Amino acid sequence: MxxxxxxxxxxxxxxxxxxxxxxxxxxxxxxxxxxxxxxxxxxxxxxxxxxxxxxxxxxxxxxxxxxxxxxxxxxxxxxxxxxxxxxxxxxxxxxxxxxxxxxxxxxxxxxxxxxxxxPAPPSFLYVNQYIKDMVKKEDEIDAICRMSAE
The missing domain is CATH 2.60.210 (Apoptosis, Tumor Necrosis Factor Receptor Associated Protein 2; Chain A)
Incomplete structure (x- = not known):
């Protein structure tokens, strides 16, 4: 659409x-x-x-x-x-x-x-990108923590 x-x-x-x-x-x-x-x-x-x-x-x-x-x-x-x-x-x-x-x-x-x-782009486009970026950072931190724990 x-x-x-x-x-x-x-x-x-x-x-x-x-x-x-x-x-x-x-x-x-x-x-x-x-x-x-x-x-x-x-x-x-x-x-x-x-x-x-x-x-x-x-x-x-x-x-x-x-x-x-x-x-x-x-x-x-x-x-x-x-x-x-x-x-x-x-x-x-x-x-x-x-x-x-x-x-x-x-x-x-x-x-x-x-x-x-x-129309302006829907605001959720910006929020979705922010959430994706935050999840990616958290995943990277988790991976680093797992590697240092091993």
Missing amino acids: DDFHVNSLRLGRLIDTMPKCWRWTGFNNGVDIVMNMSHGVLTMKRNCLSQATPYSINLKSERVVHYRAIISDSSGACLFDSTKQSIVLRLDQSVVVARLGDDVTLPISVHLLYLAAQ
């Missing part, structure tokens, strides 16, 4: 009517992402200037966003899977994520795996 699937946020929304517009607040490393579903088209927008942005703290001109969008019907069958994508979003830029068409039967569920920042 890669870093994206281990570290990304998994967010979901049930769409029972269209159009529908929403955001998941409090996440995204200060990047305010607005999702919109209208006429069977799902878009993602990096909201910075055009709407109130109480949770947006990062106003860099460009931001790399990694995502995977999965849309399922009411029985759980997959209607769309974008696979893993990486895009550069500028201020207030909107991109089309999926096109299902007007004839899609509601309700559907939209799932977004989302990563806006390169």
